[in-house]
Amino acid sequence: MMRENQRVLVLGGTGSIGGPVADVLRRRGHQVTCLARSESSQQALRAAGFNTIRGDIRSPDDWTGRAGEFDAVINAASTWSDDEAQVERRLVAKLLQAFSTPDAGRTVIYTDGCWSYGATGDTIATEDTPFDPLPEFASSIETARQVRDSRQVRGMIIYPAMVYERDGGVLEQMADDARHRDRVRIVGSADVRWPLVHRMDLAVLYALMLERGEAGAGFNGAGIVSMQVGRIARTLATRFGKPDDLEVLTVDEAVRDIGSWAVGYALDQQMSSAKAVRELGWVPEHTDILAELS
Known part of the structure; x- marks a missing residue:
């Protein structure tokens, strides 16, 4: 099923990941609203032509009551703080509750990351590779599982490589x-070694997941294996x-x-996105980082 013209709430719309996601979704014909934590963020988002909701991911009760206005939510936000794990658990629990429908008609996309695989060394991680996260990042595994296992939303997980x-x-x-x-x-x-993905290529992958992904799916996002x-x-x-x-x-x-x-x-990693290429038709354009940086 191809989902077109979705009403999407993007969390982290001024960030390195969420900003391109919002732009790409709008160019593909979706109606995009961004959560704005501050007055300055709200002004910047409105100047870029986006609808906004004032709110903070630390206080989801203040704004998830408007979930009925949207078909999907994409969480690309991060606090980059010591209590991030607790913030994410509360946020995702509230999103799953707010976006639930009996027929799983709404979508929740959660952003995890390549660090969940731990150090892969000479093994190229796929979506079937067992997780082996550092203790600092282990909590996201359970949060992601809750999204994927939900029967009241179309929950999907993305595992971006190192975003540049x-x-x-x-x-x-x-x-x-x-x-x-x-x-x-x-x-x-x-x-x-790092797996890498350009932020614009990654934004396209989010859009393809929204439009074509199946409930419970997880996709690696690496334009460069290592x-x-x-x-x-x-x-x-x-x-x-x-x-x-x-x-x-x-x-x-x-x-x-x-x-x-x-x-x-310091994690030595390699990661493949063959599944996203095969199932979603994702074709990264940025595959030669050294040429880009020269």
Whole structure:
């Protein structure tokens, strides 16, 4: 069943993931409303032509009463805080309640991530690969399971790779180092591999899931199966005229200098999106990150 002209509520519509998702959905003919936490976010979203609802993902009771106005909700929001797991559990529980219908006529798409697979090494993770998350990110497994197992919504999960844009997303810290420091910092080893996806390619995958995905489905989102972090960092350093002698941080040093999320940067991973290509017709356009960064 192809779902067209959906009324979609996007959570995180000013973010690195949610912003492109909102844009792509609108271009594909869907009616998009974005949750706006602040007055400035609301003004920016309205200036971009989106409908808005004022609200915070920390307080879903304040705005989920309007769920009846929408056919679908896409959660691409994050608090990036120590209590994120608790916030997500409350949020998803409320979304499942608010969007439930006897015939599962509404859609809930939940964003998990590649870190749920843990370090895959030479194994290329697929949607059938067992999860092995770091303790810091383990709670999302159960939250995602609740979405997929719901019989009152069409629940789906997306597992994005490391999301990037030129000098942004997961590359923002490296690019900032290349501009302002003597050396670019990486975590763990130059040989660590990341699966990657450009944020615009990822936005298209969300749209295809909304339009074509089956209830209970999960899809990996990786436009690039893997790339050594050292190659990425050296490419950035060269472009900004810095030496390619990288500064390698231990995980503990990275958490101290960059933040708690840096623990995931040391995971050596590979990830395939063959399922999304096969079942949804997803065709990523950004598949040569080194050329983009040069």
